[in-house]
Amino acid sequence: MKNSTTREIEHVVLAHGGGGELMARLIRDHLLPPLKNERLAPLTDGAVLPWTAGDLVFTTDSYVVTPLEFPGGDIGRLAVAGTVNDLAVMGAEPVALSLGLILEEGLPLEVLDGILASIAATAAEAGVTIVTGDTKVIERRKKPAAESQTAAPAADGLFINTAGVGRRRPGVNLDIKRIAPGDLILINGTLADHGLTIMSVRNGIEFESALRTDAAPLNGLIGQLLDCGADVKFLRDPTRGGLAGVLADICEATSLSIDVAEDQVPISRTARHAAEMLGLDPLTVANEGKVVAVIAPQHVEQALRALRNHPLGKSAAVIAEVTGAAPPLVELITRVGGRRIIQRPYGEELPRIC
Amino acid sequence: MKNSTTREIEHVVLAHGGGGELMARLIRDHLLPPLKNERLAPLTDGAVLPWTAGDLVFTTDSYVVTPLEFPGGDIGRLAVAGTVNDLAVMGAEPVALSLGLILEEGLPLEVLDGILASIAATAAEAGVTIVTGDTKVIERRKKPAAESQTAAPAADGLFINTAGVGRRRPGVNLDIKRIAPGDLILINGTLADHGLTIMSVRNGIEFESALRTDAAPLNGLIGQLLDCGADVKFLRDPTRGGLAGVLADICEATSLSIDVAEDQVPISRTARHAAEMLGLDPLTVANEGKVVAVIAPQHVEQALRALRNHPLGKSAAVIAEVTGAAPPLVELITRVGGRRIIQRPYGEELPRIC
Numbered sequence: 147m148k149n150s151t152t153r154e155i156e157h158v159v160l161a162h163g164g165g166g167e168l169m170a171r172l173i174r175d176h177l178l179p180p181l182k183n184e185r186l187a188p189l190t191d192g193a194v195l196p197w198t199a200g201d202l203v204f205t206t207d208s209y210v211v212t213p214l215e216f217p218g219g220d221i222g223r224l225a226v227a228g229t230v231n232d233l234a235v236m237g238a239e240p241v242a243l244s245l246g247l248i249l250e251e252g253l254p255l256e257v258l259d260g261i262l263a264s265i266a267a268t269a270a271e272a273g274v275t276i277v278t279g280d281t282k283v284i285e286r287r288k289k290p291a292a293e294s295q296t297a298a299p300a301a302d303g304l305f306i307n308t309a310g311v312g313r314r315r316p317g318v319n320l321d322i323k324r325i326a327p328g329d330l331i332l333i334n335g336t337l338a339d340h341g342l343t344i345m346s347v348r349n350g351i352e353f354e355s356a357l358r359t360d361a362a363p364l365n366g367l368i369g370q371l372l373d374c375g376a377d378v379k380f381l382r383d384p385t386r387g388g389l390a391g392v393l394a395d396i397c398e399a400t401s402l403s404i405d406v407a408e409d410q411v412p413i414s415r416t417a418r419h420a421a422e423m424l425g426l427d428p429l430t431v432a433n434e435g436k437v438v439a440v441i442a443p444q445h446v447e448q449a450l451r452a453l454r455n456h457p458l459g460k461s462a463a464v465i466a467e468v469t470g471a472a473p474p475l476v477e478l479i480t481r482v483g484g485r486r487i488i489q490r491p492y493g494e495e496l497p498r499i500c
Numbered sequence: 501m502k503n504s505t506t507r508e509i510e511h512v513v514l515a516h517g518g519g520g521e522l523m524a525r526l527i528r529d530h531l532l533p534p535l536k537n538e539r540l541a542p543l544t545d546g547a548v549l550p551w552t553a554g555d556l557v558f559t560t561d562s563y564v565v566t567p568l569e570f571p572g573g574d575i576g577r578l579a580v581a582g583t584v585n586d587l588a589v590m591g592a593e594p595v596a597l598s599l600g601l602i603l604e605e606g607l608p609l610e611v612l613d614g615i616l617a618s619i620a621a622t623a624a625e626a627g628v629t630i631v632t633g634d635t636k637v638i639e640r641r642k643k644p645a646a647e648s649q650t651a652a653p654a655a656d657g658l659f660i661n662t663a664g665v666g667r668r669r670p671g672v673n674l675d676i677k678r679i680a681p682g683d684l685i686l687i688n689g690t691l692a693d694h695g696l697t698i699m700s701v702r703n704g705i706e707f708e709s710a711l712r713t714d715a716a717p718l719n720g721l722i723g724q725l726l727d728c729g730a731d732v733k734f735l736r737d738p739t740r741g742g743l744a745g746v747l748a749d750i751c752e753a754t755s756l757s758i759d760v761a762e763d764q765v766p767i768s769r770t771a772r773h774a775a776e777m778l779g780l781d782p783l784t785v786a787n788e789g790k791v792v793a794v795i796a797p798q799h800v801e802q803a804l805r806a807l808r809n810h811p812l813g814k815s816a817a818v819i820a821e822v823t824g825a826a827p828p829l830v831e832l833i834t835r836v837g838g839r840r841i842i843q844r845p846y847g848e849e850l851p852r853i854c
Contacts, residue, residue, distance in 0.1 A: 167844050168846060192664075193558050194557055196555055210638050386519025
């Protein structure tokens with residue numbers, strides 16, 4: 147049993163964000179130990195990174211997923227992997243991340259510690275360091291009861307922003323405008339695992355074969371693909387909006403059509419079952435460890451081998467072909483040979499999925 | 501009079517964050533027009549910045565100030581100026597910012613438009629571009645009534661993260677460890693205006709001579725100071741924790757003492773009056789357009805001239821001296837010649853001030 151003074155200090159309080167002694171302690175005792183590195187340690191207003199000539203790639207993402215923890219990952223793993231992946235699909239080697247935390251008053255420090263450990267582990271996995279950060283605290287808030295269907299638990303606890311800087315790999319020429327009829331579209335594994343995991347947890351649904359998020363840093367896998375000698379024309383991670391969103395982007399930017407082979411799209415039996423129960427189309431559901439790659443047709447075997455040689459690409463597959471058919475449409479060639487138009491989802495099927 | 505369908509679309513809805521068609525429209529109609537530039541326009545996963553050799557400085561800050569708009573500025577001006585200033589006090593020329601928006605469902609799009617315009621104007625003032633961004637939407641939430649004293653209005657509406665990259669100026673040697681007894685501490689103008697403005701608005705207090713935030717990008721002013729030939733040893737912007745926080749940092753890092761001359765510290769009559777009414781010590785209140793500079797004594801006139809030659813430094817003053825007195829303390833030499841110890845504020849006097 148602990149007394150009330152001790153208990154108060156085991157949760158985030160508003161004073162942790164005030165720039166005073168209590169904030170200094172939060173940083174010293176909870177944030178620095180898991181993330182410690184020589185650039186972060188001085189706690190100045192920013193980090194100095196030596197940079198030889200070469201293009202810099204700069205990206206940012208905020209993470210508001212609810213719940214904070216879910217099978218296979220948590221908001222911390224998502225925040226590191228998501229920003230690393232944004233750099234990687236731009237053809238960059240990730241160099242450093244920033245970490246902006248917005249904590250909600252009442253967040254147990256134990257939960258914060260767990261998420262920081264996950265951030266540190268995922269950063270180590272990606273070979274990237276957190277070099278600068280910022281912490282703010284907001285008042286605890288309650289949600290109106292009426293929103294029970296989509297609402298998260300009353301205390302969200304934590305929002306994270308990670309920005310990232312990377313060095314563009316020389317010789318890489320990724321440009322959506324280079325896509326041409328005949329190009330093939332590859333994916334490194336099964337679709338929809340992340341979004342379906344989150345929605346299953348929120349709806350209290352369990353499946354015999356457990357669903358887990360696919361969240362993972364893809365810079366290693368993408369590095370292997372870019373190094374294999376294939377002409378890689380375009381890369382994108384199918385997060386919010388899912389595969390359908392990425393294909394719609396390609397169709398709009400190029401005015402070309404895309405035929406997706408339904409029987410080639412890797413979706414696990416559990417995910418298919420979950421999508422049916424939740425009434426969701428797996429093609430529009432968010433992924434956090436997948437990359438869509440557009441490859442010149444003569445290099446597709448080479449590219450597929452490079453992906454399958456990496457642990458995160460074992461189920462890689464060619465799932466679609468770019469065509470010159472008019473008008474420009476994305477179509478699913480169904481198992482029975484029919485055609486169904488795939489559209490960009492209109493709005494928010496899945497709130498706060500990442 | 502507008503019908504309900506039209507009205508719904510004039511506010512942020514959850515679907516604006518879903519990665520679908522509605523989000524594409526939000527970006528196209530509300531975010532891109534004010535910020536437009538050639539790097540942001542392609543809307544890829546990140547921005548490519550050509551970089552010749554030279555140290556990179558990388559920083560991040562989240563902004564959760566409430567209310568969103570206040571005399572002299574808004575959360576948008578704060579988000580740009582704050583991150584630009586973090587780069588500038590590291591001795592860097594700001595190059596590019598990222599913009600991470602977390603919108604609360606129900607935020608009027610008109611308010612969002614106003615804040616985006618302010619972001620664009622402040623970025624132009626600082627000579628920096630927004631090159632990459634991200635938008636998330638969270639459910640509208642209500643605060644418990646019990647928190648009326650410090651609580652903001654029910655809908656906060658908007659959190660912003662800006663990360664920044666800058667190029668370190670060659671020849672600059674800013675290092676807290678270089679501070680030595682005899683060094684003088686300068687400030688570019690009046691203290692406490694930002695924090696007191698926010699607290700006055702929240703408490704519904706008006707003053708005859710209006711209080712306004714001092715939020716402003718300081719890269720121009722700091723550039724003039726660094727170019728003037730003076731030995732500038734250390735720079736920091738006294739935001740959360742105020743001047744007291746910065747002086748405590750110096751005292752801790754150097755084990756030197758600091759004597760602050762109360763009658764030299766520039767504080768406006770209105771700010772002094774507001775601080776008294778609100779029961780706040782101006783030395784611990786946040787500033788958003790101020791820089792603390794530590795200068796070798798033989799260069800102080802030169803540095804003061806450089807600051808006063810800039811519109812944001814007209815009231816610059818020497819406010820303190822570093823001494824070797826033991827034990828290391830920060831002390832205020834009062835108007836009547838007494839001494840009072842200045843301590844780092846413990847916690848949260850001023851929640852959500854920036």
